[in-house]
Amino acid sequence: MERLQGRTMGTTWSVTLVRPDTVDPQALAAGIQRQLDAVVAQMSTWEADSDLSRFNRAPAGTWQPLPAEFYAVLEHALALARDTDGAYDPTVGPLVELWGFGPVRRDREPPPAEAIAAARARVGWQQVRLDPERRSAWQPGGVYVDLSSIAKGFGVDQVARHLDAAGVSDYLVEVGGELRGRGRRPDGQPWQVAIERPGAAAGAVGRLDEVERVLSLDDRAVATSGDYRHAFEDDGAIYSHHIDPRSGRPVPHRIASVTVAARQAVDADPLGTTMMVLGPEEGMAYAVAHDVAVLFILRTDAGFEERMSPAFATLLGTGTKTP
Incomplete structure (x- = not known):
């Protein structure tokens, strides 16, 4: 049994596995890191040049083409938002920022009621529309999507898929405390x-x-x-x-x-x-x-x-x- 590890998403990742002799551990670890780096590059609100950050800055009233993985995760998040009547909402970003839990550093204190009302006006999963044929999302203006509550889980699944493709069938993946086991x-x-x-x-x-x-x-x-x-x-x-x-x-x-x-x-x-x-x-x-x-x-x-x-x-x- 072996353990591979690294850093991603402001935390750590590890994979405990039973490695077949035909699988090179260094190549496997590098591949895992690439999978997680790709998730960060597409879906991180903490990276100014990520695809998600570019979507959040996009001009009002524009369709924005998205990478396949980003599109799939956003589609998944919007489906859950619809199913829970907005108890889960990937457009919650303005409120996360306002309360001091986002990438912008600010004092953590309860904001005034008028600031909460202004942020809530920008929140609403129904404002984001998807075009599956063009793999694009509609930015109506001011919508700030935050995928922090789902991107890490998607990253775990991406690592599992990478291990499957590499011929590893017995593993435990962990990214920041979220886990997936097989075999x-x-x-x-x-x-x-x-x-x-x-x-x-x-x-x-x-x-x-x-x-x-x-x-x-x-x-x-x-x-x-x-x-x-x-x-x-x-x-x-x-x-x-x-x-x-x-x-x-x-x-x-x-x-x-x-x-x-x-x-x-x-x-x-x-x-x-x-x-x-x-x-x-x-x-x-x-x-x-x-x-x-x-x-x-x-x-x-x-x-x-x-x-x-x-x-x-x-x-x-x-x-x-x-x-």
Whole structure:
């Protein structure tokens, strides 16, 4: 079993794999890096010359041709926005910027109501139209698409596709905490990943008391969203980076973290954000109706409380809960 690693999207990537003798590890690592670099070049709001940044700066009332991958991810994001009535919305960028969680550095403090109203006027997934024949997107003017909640998941899937094409059939891909596993470890067991308990130290979970669940990834991806890493405090109130596009404000409910498992990371990634925005009741109703495997960890006066969908409970047939 070997491990390849590198940096991307302001974080790290790693691939743990059983490498066939015919596969050169250096060439494989270089190929993985190229896949992730391509995602950044197309979909990063942090890169001024990315295809996404150019779309966001495009003149009002223009059709903008997009690379195939960018177009596919935007189409996927808009479909989820439509399906959730805007609880998930890839045009949330102006609000992310306003609250200080975007690439432009600014003081993190609650903005005035009039600024929130102005930003909300620029938000709305319905404003972006797609032309599949020309593979183009309509920039009506002032729309700022932010794909941070889905591009990383797409990157994980791109790495998996690259490994498949290279003849690697047993691997665990990780990009910034989002994972996808296929095949088996050398001992014949499925890849197992730890779902961290909210408040655990950043980075790899190193102690059992930092583990909430252990999940087996058998040709499956998993993504966890939490409110305890990217947040700020002001006058005793905590504001997380999960912005509700419908209100223009960080989500106010008591979800500490959400873990979503799906066949592809491009699904698990944005669904985690969606569940954070919908909240435990509406989110669980959506999960049950759409057969989404989701684990909520809620804050209560008595400590953390778990709620999981039937689909997630099914996945735990080979999982464990820590004492």
